[in-house]
Structure formats: C-alpha cells, structure tokens
Amino acid sequence: MTRSVLRRLTAAAAALVVSTSLLAGCGASADTPSSSTGTAAGYPMTLTSPYGETTLEAKPERVAVVSSVDLDIALALGVVPVISPQYGDAELDPWETEALEELGETTLKTYDSTDGVDYEAIAVAEPDVILATSGWTLDADYEQLSKIAPIVSYTGEDGLSAMTWEQRTESAAAALGRSDQAKDVIDGIAADFATTAAANPELAGTTFTYAVIHPEQITYISYEGSDVTFFTKLGLTLPERASDFGATSAAVSRENLDLLDADILLMGYPFGDEGLLTRSDLEKDALFRQIPAVAAGRYAVIDDAFASPLAYPTPLTEPWLLERLVPVLVDAVAGNGEKRHGASPYRDL
Structure with a gap:
C-alpha cells in the first residue's frame, strides 16, 4: 500500500471537518506568504506561522519534513530530507520514488507516523529546519517541534486548507535558499x-x-x-x-x-x-x-x-x-x- 492511499484513508475524518476543499486540492484564496525577514542574503530569517515565530540563522543543510506534501516539495527542490514520516509499512508513492532516484537515492530515513509526529526521532536526526507547510496536527505539534529546529509552516488562520501547492513550494524554497529552483519547477509545470x-x-x-x-x-x-x-x-x-x-x-x-x-x-x-x-x-x-x-x-x-x-x-x-x-x-x-x-x-x- 502506498502512502497516498493511507494518507487518504487516515485523513478522511479530518478532511470533512477542515472542509471538502482539501479533497479538491488546496484552496486558492490565500495570498502568497511572506515567510522571511532578514538581511539581503536572506538570513537570519524569521519564519512565521499561526502558532508563533522561529528564526533561521543560516541557510539550512539538514531538512526534516512532517508530511507527504512537504516530502514532495523537498524532493522537487532537490533536497533529500534527513527524516520523513512513514505511516506503518506504507511504501513511497511512485512520483516520490522517481524523484528520489533522480537525486541518486533509493531510500529515506523515516519515523513511524502511525501515532503522530515522533519528536524524539526528528530531534535525533538533528535537522536545521523542519518543513510543515501541510502539517495536519501542527497546532498540537508546533511547540515541541520549535524546540528542535525552526519551522516552515503554512501561514494565515486558514493556511492549511487555503494555500496552493505553488505557495507552499515558494514558502519552503525561500527558507531553503532555493527560490530559483522553485520558480523553475512552477514555471515548468505551468508550461506543461x-x-x-x-x-x-x-x-x-x-x-x-x-x-x-x-x-x-x-x-x-x-x-x-x-x-x-x-x-x-x-x-x-x-x-x-x-x-x-x-x-x-x-x-x-x-x-x-x-x-x-x-x-x-x-x-x-x-x-x-x-x-x-x-x-x-x-x-x-x-x-x-x-x-x-x-x-x-x-x-x-x-x-x-x-x-x-x-x-x-x-x-x-x-x-x-x-x-x-x-x-x-x-x-x-x-x-x-x-x-x-x-x-x-x-x-x-
């Protein structure tokens, strides 16, 4: 069973509560977020979220993700996370397997997300930043995760459902110092x-x-x-x-x-x-x-x-x-x- 099947089934109840817009894709009403303030070079960078702010002191090298959406974004930007969630024995989705192979990797280091986000496993991976632009339980996880590393979150009160994939990608890319790569990815898909x-x-x-x-x-x-x-x-x-x-x-x-x-x-x-x-x-x-x-x-x-x-x-x-x-x-x-x-x-x- 792939992650997308498990993600769909385990998120069913939450999806109906958050609204059916998530089942048609993330809504298009949110403005493109401004996730950073800082020097001309971009760092230090203040990362904002509905739950607080964290500061990213320098360009991150070690990236953790807490959702399949954030895994996809990282891989699309050419980043192999130091740790990623895996629900039980779910396999990678085919588009993730292909992207990983293109980056010269065949496996990911993962934590079992059956019972939610594993803070200890993420801390052991020593990430410089945590991508959580699509973190379903970020309201409950933010405080603990922010003690581990700065967090790239969704922005705005309705950001979880309202941000588009392009906005999530741009927000993550800004924090990772990969905005040029994000533009190439987004423009390429638009052209396709x-x-x-x-x-x-x-x-x-x-x-x-x-x-x-x-x-x-x-x-x-x-x-x-x-x-x-x-x-x-x-x-x-x-x-x-x-x-x-x-x-x-x-x-x-x-x-x-x-x-x-x-x-x-x-x-x-x-x-x-x-x-x-x-x-x-x-x-x-x-x-x-x-x-x-x-x-x-x-x-x-x-x-x-x-x-x-x-x-x-x-x-x-x-x-x-x-x-x-x-x-x-x-x-x-x-x-x-x-x-x-x-x-x-x-x-x-």
Whole structure:
C-alpha cells in the first residue's frame, strides 16, 4: 500500500471537518506568504506561522519534513530530507520514488507516523529546519517541534486548507535558499499544462462536475471557489450550478443526483465499501443512470490512484497526474468515459 492511499484513508475524518476543499486540492484564496525577514542574503530569517515565530540563522543543510506534501516539495527542490514520516509499512508513492532516484537515492530515513509526529526521532536526526507547510496536527505539534529546529509552516488562520501547492513550494524554497529552483519547477509545470491544453482543444469550454463518495455523504468537490485548477488549467469550466455549493454546503442527496450533471461527470470512490455508496450501488441507481452525462457515456471514474494527488497537490503529483488523467478526460468528452473502466454496468440495466 502506498502512502497516498493511507494518507487518504487516515485523513478522511479530518478532511470533512477542515472542509471538502482539501479533497479538491488546496484552496486558492490565500495570498502568497511572506515567510522571511532578514538581511539581503536572506538570513537570519524569521519564519512565521499561526502558532508563533522561529528564526533561521543560516541557510539550512539538514531538512526534516512532517508530511507527504512537504516530502514532495523537498524532493522537487532537490533536497533529500534527513527524516520523513512513514505511516506503518506504507511504501513511497511512485512520483516520490522517481524523484528520489533522480537525486541518486533509493531510500529515506523515516519515523513511524502511525501515532503522530515522533519528536524524539526528528530531534535525533538533528535537522536545521523542519518543513510543515501541510502539517495536519501542527497546532498540537508546533511547540515541541520549535524546540528542535525552526519551522516552515503554512501561514494565515486558514493556511492549511487555503494555500496552493505553488505557495507552499515558494514558502519552503525561500527558507531553503532555493527560490530559483522553485520558480523553475512552477514555471515548468505551468508550461506543461499549457502544452497539454493546446494539444487537447476539445477540453476547452467543457463543463465538468467532480464528486466524491465519502463515508457520510456524496460530496460536490468542484463547487465555485474550490481549487480545481488541475482541470481549469486544461480549459475545463464549472457549470452554473457549481455556485449552488460551497465548502460548508457540498453534500448531494440521492434524491438530487441530477445536480451532478455537466458536460462530463467525474466520480471518485476512494473509500470503496466504506463509502456512503459503492460504485456498483451508485451506477445501479435509476436516477444516476438518467443523468444526461451518464446516459451519454460522458461519465468517468477518477481512479483511486488519482484521488489523493488531486486532493493534496504537490509539485511532484501535478506532472504525474497530467500524464495519466488527461486521457481519461479526453475519453469522457468523446462519450467514451467507460472505456478505461471496463463494460459500463449501468448500460445493461
């Protein structure tokens, strides 16, 4: 089992509390943070967070991370952390394995994060700085972590959910003295999206709905104001009814499944049998089969492997998704959405 699967399952309850925006990607409302003050050379640098300030005296050489998102950011910037969390026996995600190999490494030193952040293990690793731009439990961890090393945190009261992957990357890079690398990474990914959009003009102007079956509800992920920039950077647009939903009003009842309709409908079932409905249950539902997008074959399943990287975007997941998810979108627009998932069960009912 990869880290992304465990991250998705263990964060399920927290994700619904923090808001469904995290399951559509980190929201786009936060301003790009200013994480430092100091000399022209950048150090000493004051690192701010909702929980306090720490000072980074010099450019760090030894970097610890406390989340998979922060691991991805470090690797994208060319940094192999001195210690990283590992939930149980979860394996690295494929994009992390590839990035690590490109840096000439095959393994990471890790601590078991099953019971949370291991302060002692991090202290033993003697980091110069700790990346925690996506630290789920940073409110509880900050005091202890700040005794070990300066912390690069999310900023603003809603920073955990509101900062984009670009902002997290820029914030981490500023502290690591790698802002030029961050610009290259961010600009390169933007160029890849532009090239892919130009190569698939049928996506332009196509409306889409992205919804996920959670344990407690059917969640309308692509509401107006959520971060669905992975899709919109490819030319896809939100339907008018997306404005009827929001971070605190994203549930769709079984009686109102028609609200999911758009030019294409994308459904995710990352919780399997633990979801409110299984894929089989939903696809057998008469109201679901009557949705125009479904009836026309313009319905596609977001594979479990895509769910977590869509929910927690990073500079490593974006190119990985771009290569693998765009063909699914193109098939859906063409009315061949079921091709990638075998025979469509609702067509025979």
